[in-house]
Amino acid sequence: xxxDIFRAAENVADEAEVFFxxxxxxSADLKQDKIAIGSKSSGSGIIIRIIKDGKIGVSCxxxxxxxxxxxxxxxxxxxxxxPLTWKGLPEPADVDKRPxxxxxxxxxxxxxxxxxxxxxxxxSEAYKADITSGSASVAISSHTIANSNGxxxxxxxxxxxVSLEMIAGQSTGYESDTSWNLDxxxxxxxxxxxxxxxxxxxxxxxIETKTYDVILSPMAVSQLLDAAVIPALSGRNVHTGRxxxxxxxxxYVAGEHISxxxxxxxxxxxxxxxxxxxxxxxxxxxxxxxxxxxxxxxxLRTAYRYDETPTASAVRTGQSGAPAIGNHNLILSGPEFDxxxxxxxxxxxxxxxxxxxxxxxxFSVELSSPFFAYDGELQEPVRTGMMSGNIxxxxxxxxxxxxxxxxxxxxxxxxxxxxxxxIIGRG
Amino acid sequence: xxxxxxxxxxxxxxxxxxxVDVDNGRxxxxxxxxxxxxxxRVLGDKGWGVFSVxxxxxxxxxxxxxxxxxxxxxxxxxxxxxxxxxxxxxxxPVPSMKENPADVSLEEKVSIxxxxxxATEGPDIVSRRINYIEKDEKVTxxxxxxxxxxxxxxxxxxxxxxxxxxxxxxxxxxxxDHTISGLNIRHRQDLAREATERAGRLLDAKPxxxxxxxxxxxxxxxxxxxxxxxxxxxxxxxxxxxxSILKGKIDEQIxxxxxxxxxxxxxxxxxxxxxxxxxxxTKRTEIIxxxxxxxxxxxxxxxxxxxxxxxxxxxxxxGVEPIVRMSNTFIENGDSSYDEIISECRSGILLKGSRGGxxxxxxxxxxxxxxxxxxxxDGECTTMVRDVSLSGEILQTLHTISLIGDDLALHPGYCGKxxxxxxxxxxxxxxxxxxxxxxxxxxx
Numbered sequence: 001x002x003x004d005i006f007r008a009a010e011n012v013a014d015e016a017e018v019f020f021x022x023x024x025x026x027s028a029d030l031k032q033d034k035i036a037i038g039s040k041s042s043g044s045g046i047i048i049r050i051i052k053d054g055k056i057g058v059s060c061x062x063x064x065x066x067x068x069x070x071x072x073x074x075x076x077x078x079x080x081x082x083p084l085t086w087k088g089l090p091e092p093a094d095v096d097k098r099p100x101x102x103x104x105x106x107x108x109x110x111x112x113x114x115x116x117x118x119x120x121x122x123x124s125e126a127y128k129a130d131i132t133s134g135s136a137s138v139a140i141s142s143h144t145i146a147n148s149n150g151x152x153x154x155x156x157x158x159x160x161x162v163s164l165e166m167i168a169g170q171s172t173g174y175e176s177d178t179s180w181n182l183d184x185x186x187x188x189x190x191x192x193x194x195x196x197x198x199x200x201x202x203x204x205x206x207i208e209t210k211t212y213d214v215i216l217s218p219m220a221v222s223q224l225l226d227a228a229v230i231p232a233l234s235g236r237n238v239h240t241g242r243x244x245x246x247x248x249x250x251x252y253v254a255g256e257h258i259s260x261x262x263x264x265x266x267x268x269x270x271x272x273x274x275x276x277x278x279x280x281x282x283x284x285x286x287x288x289x290x291x292x293x294x295x296x297x298x299x300l301r302t303a304y305r306y307d308e309t310p311t312a313s314a315v316r317t318g319q320s321g322a323p324a325i326g327n328h329n330l331i332l333s334g335p336e337f338d339x340x341x342x343x344x345x346x347x348x349x350x351x352x353x354x355x356x357x358x359x360x361x362x363f364s365v366e367l368s369s370p371f372f373a374y375d376g377e378l379q380e381p382v383r384t385g386m387m388s389g390n391i392x393x394x395x396x397x398x399x400x401x402x403x404x405x406x407x408x409x410x411x412x413x414x415x416x417x418x419x420x421x422x423i424i425g426r427g
Numbered sequence: 428x429x430x431x432x433x434x435x436x437x438x439x440x441x442x443x444x445x446x447v448d449v450d451n452g453r454x455x456x457x458x459x460x461x462x463x464x465x466x467x468r469v470l471g472d473k474g475w476g477v478f479s480v481x482x483x484x485x486x487x488x489x490x491x492x493x494x495x496x497x498x499x500x501x502x503x504x505x506x507x508x509x510x511x512x513x514x515x516x517x518x519x520p521v522p523s524m525k526e527n528p529a530d531v532s533l534e535e536k537v538s539i540x541x542x543x544x545x546a547t548e549g550p551d552i553v554s555r556r557i558n559y560i561e562k563d564e565k566v567t568x569x570x571x572x573x574x575x576x577x578x579x580x581x582x583x584x585x586x587x588x589x590x591x592x593x594x595x596x597x598x599x600x601x602x603x604d605h606t607i608s609g610l611n612i613r614h615r616q617d618l619a620r621e622a623t624e625r626a627g628r629l630l631d632a633k634p635x636x637x638x639x640x641x642x643x644x645x646x647x648x649x650x651x652x653x654x655x656x657x658x659x660x661x662x663x664x665x666x667x668x669x670x671s672i673l674k675g676k677i678d679e680q681i682x683x684x685x686x687x688x689x690x691x692x693x694x695x696x697x698x699x700x701x702x703x704x705x706x707x708x709t710k711r712t713e714i715i716x717x718x719x720x721x722x723x724x725x726x727x728x729x730x731x732x733x734x735x736x737x738x739x740x741x742x743x744x745x746g747v748e749p750i751v752r753m754s755n756t757f758i759e760n761g762d763s764s765y766d767e768i769i770s771e772c773r774s775g776i777l778l779k780g781s782r783g784g785x786x787x788x789x790x791x792x793x794x795x796x797x798x799x800x801x802x803x804x805d806g807e808c809t810t811m812v813r814d815v816s817l818s819g820e821i822l823q824t825l826h827t828i829s830l831i832g833d834d835l836a837l838h839p840g841y842c843g844k845x846x847x848x849x850x851x852x853x854x855x856x857x858x859x860x861x862x863x864x865x866x867x868x869x870x871x
Contacts, residue, residue, distance in 0.1 A: 028505075031667070035474065036507055037505065038501040038502050038503065038505050039501055040497060040498075040500075041746075042479075043479070043480065043484075044482060045481075058456065061461040062463060062464065063463055063481070063482030066461065069461065073460070073461070074458065076459070077533075080447075082455065110503065167789045170672065170789070172787055209638065241451070301455075322456065351786070351794045352794035352796060352816065354785070357782070357814050359590055359599045360596070360597050360599075362814035364796070364815070366792055368792075384792060384820070388816075388866045388867055424864060424865075426639070
């Protein structure tokens with residue numbers, strides 16, 4: 001089919017690209033402590049992109065049989081696009097074609113998900129709390145990217161995901177875990193942590209309004225990065241006036257020991273691949289090194305539009321399926337020490353991080369599962385609190401990071417300790 | 428019925444999505460994509476089995492027996508007997524559109540958007556973007572009771588995003604409008620201009636000071652408040668699972684006697700459902716009546732196990748099993764005028780526009796963010812402020828509503844839950860809250 005598409009496109013386009021993806025998945029959902037829903041799904045999709053006279057057209061369909069209509073729509077779409085100096089789709093390269101995120105033991109087998117659910121439930125008994133909902137799912141997905149220059153890469157990957165929500169009185173606890181590999185996922189620990197936050201979060205006191213030292217969990221850190229920092233690193237936002245980082249290459253934008261690097265081949269990644277969403281060989285992209293802004297992320301379209309060097313940062317998301325700028329394994333690092341030793345306010349999760357101002361970075365969010373932490377452990381729970389600040393200023397307020405990191409989608413982050421954070425209390 | 432199913436239904440959604448992206452005067456994307464997805468649900472001996480397919484496999488005239496078997500086999504992992512309630516089933520007609528977007532060429536849409544773009548020029552404006560989206564869906568539903576529906580619904584809309592910058596300060600102006608009543612992009616320069624002016628004015632706005640204040644919410648933000656603080660917690664699935672603070676509170680006074688909150692999927696607004704996604708007729712549900720909790724929002728399943736309220740609130744994205752959702756959620760009009768509310772507030776803050784919100788319904792905590800606001804001093808609006816959030820506890824905050832305006836307005840948007848995003852409308856008149864926790868970057 002892919003060859004048929006290229007043959008048909010030859011007459012109407014200068015270059016063409018086909019991205020074909022297929023996924024099969026199975027899952028089980030807990031409602032309270034029983035499995036109430038079992039699901040299976042299978043589906044595929046095809047995204048056709050053509051370039052004609054520097055104009056890019058794209059269309060997708062989940063019925064590959066109807067590729068002709070999809071190709072027509074891609075060509076129609078190119079008509080309206082603003083032309084750019086197109087410098088070509090990638091040529092085939094010597095990339096590592098072995099699957100880098102495939103666990104062959106993972107099948108869409110119901111026993112696999114029920115076994116994960118049993119481990120999750122066993123873990124959840126560590127502390128006294130009730131399950132409200134949870135889920136376990138496994139998926140096998142494969143994709144092929146091919147273009148009219150003869151590039152044709154295929155790979156298969158696996159994903160396992162667990163999540164659990166629990167409650168004790170009015171205290172809720174949420175935890176989740178995702179990996180490509182059964183050995184790297186620990187459903188029991190996920191269950192244990194959800195029950196810890198629910199059970200131990202009860203009976204918290206209100207706190208007073210003032211500035212605190214705050215420890216953000218990896219989940220909270222990734223939410224804040226997502227809300228403003230990651231968009232500001234997009235080359236498209238930099239060139240269209242939507243990034244505060246524009247014009248600041250070489251300047252300090254974070255504390256001098258803080259780095260933010262996209263390392264697509266880091267072994268902690270959950271979906272590593274040697275090529276990006278456009279078939280470009282991936283490489284390390286050091287956005288921020290020791291506090292200094294070094295680079296931005298570009299896909300082909302944006303790099304060609306603004307005469308920049310492509311950074312193989314294309315990902316396939318969104319409704320149109322068109323490649324867009326993203327990152328692979330964005331790693332935050334800083335000085336490592338025992339950040340739980342001295343007293344600080346620990347925050348497990350944030351309510352409303354997505355409402356931050358993505359341009360200025362200003363935010364104020366409610367805290368989820370806050371505790372006072374000291375002597376290396378979470379101690380007294382705190383009832384409520386609202387944290388306010390600016391996400392870009394927080395990059396300067398990081399005192400240190402935990403040694404342990406977590407992989408949350410395409411972000412790999414430690415817990416971080418911040419100084420001087422405004423908390424509005426109800427005490 | 429095949430094997431030992433107690434119930435089955437199937438919903439197929441076929442459609443096209445057209446998007447246009449005008450970024451700083453350049454058309455970066457303008458085109459159409461296609462989808463075809465079906466989801467088959469069965470109730471086995473115990474719980475639900477769900478089978479989702481797309482593309483070629485979804486292209487069936489009559490539901491293949493093998494798909495019911497697949498869904499049934501998926502249900503075999505379940506270990507709890509789920510009862511469901513049979514509910515009244517009927518469909519409301521889909522209102523006709525003033526101008527069907529399908530009748531307007533992509534070329535014309537692009538040219539209308541480029542015209543709108545011209546209205547976004549302004550001093551200090553450094554970025555201008557207009558996005559258009561049109562989703563045209565054909566829905567086919569049938570269940571084992573013999574109910575069967577076909578309807579088409581087209582949702583379209585646009586957003587305008589402006590960024591202003593001066594002396595290192597960056598602010599944004601954002602406006603959007605989405606509708607089911609047909610093409611809505613003609614002659615909308617005023618809305619584009621409003622967003623442009625606001626982005627500029629926000630450069631001079633002061634950062635808000637956090638603390639406990641009296642707050643007036645505008646209709647858009649108060650609508651988000653109704654949605655986040657009350658709507659989610661009234662969803663029957665959350666009540667059933669034990670993760671709603673409103674569990675066990677039916678017939679209790681949980682808020683100000685001025686307060687009535689409604690969810691109405693039958694209202695022909697952006698959250699309109701001609702019939703819900705499990706075939707139940709849709710109608711108005713009064714969640715809170717004069718401060719008293721009266722109803723939960725339900726599916727066939729949650730109505731059977733929780734009771735108190737109406738089914739007809741079950742919605743799913745194409746190809747995904749439906750869950751209990753809001754549709755058009757609003758606070759009913761009170762009898763105070765806007766001027767009365769501002770003057771009664773005396774000293775506090777007026778919060779306007781919404782950047783969304785979130786709730787933890789089990790803990791009863793919510794948060795939402797206003798795009799901007801004004802300080803209220805001596806009963807009058809004074810200085811403009813930016814980046815103001817409000818958070819609070821559901822059960823406390825509902826009692827602090829001391830005045831409700833008479834100027835109900837609805838605003839379209841999208842709501843996410845369980846990984847699914849559905850179109851909704853939120854609305855309210857102006858509200859006065861006596862004691863609100865307002866977040867801002869400065870504290871005393």
